[in-house]
Amino acid sequence: MARRIRIAGQVQGVGYRDWLVGVARAHGLAGWVRNRRDGTVEALLAGDTPGIQAVLLACRRGPPLARVESIEETLAEDPAEPGFARLPTL
Template sequence: MKASLLRISGQVQGVGYRDWLVREARRHGLWGWVRNRSDGTVEALVAGELDALQAVLTACRRGPPSARVTGIDEQFAEPPSEPGFSRRPTL
């Protein structure tokens, strides 16, 4: 299992990005979480098989229709200990 910690910037808050990412991650069988950050970015830990992870990372660059993604900072991370994908409170 591979894992990445993402920091997504642009117009990504108030446009349904987190709910969209939860659906995308679950559809691809990924584990992890997503949350808004107080600086206006969205942060997500995504983990799973490499093909599924790459598909979701590609989708994250587009985001939902109302979003405008200007950048994604990706770092390697430890996979989460619990299965499933959830939405967390703002940090």
């Protein structure tokens, strides 16, 4: 199971990507996270349903300095690489 999400709000410059790497790894997920030039954060989350649901719930709150306004979620293909990584800005 994999989901691609796009998080909007005050999510850049607040440690969101590093925070999400830690949360995703703690739940055993594979995938990646990156900033987008439009000010959103995009991530690919792959793993078991309970792990993805837990991370999605955490993403709605984000790290302490973040202010999440919305999350768009779509089905996705599993990542080609194992583990969870922080990618460069797209």
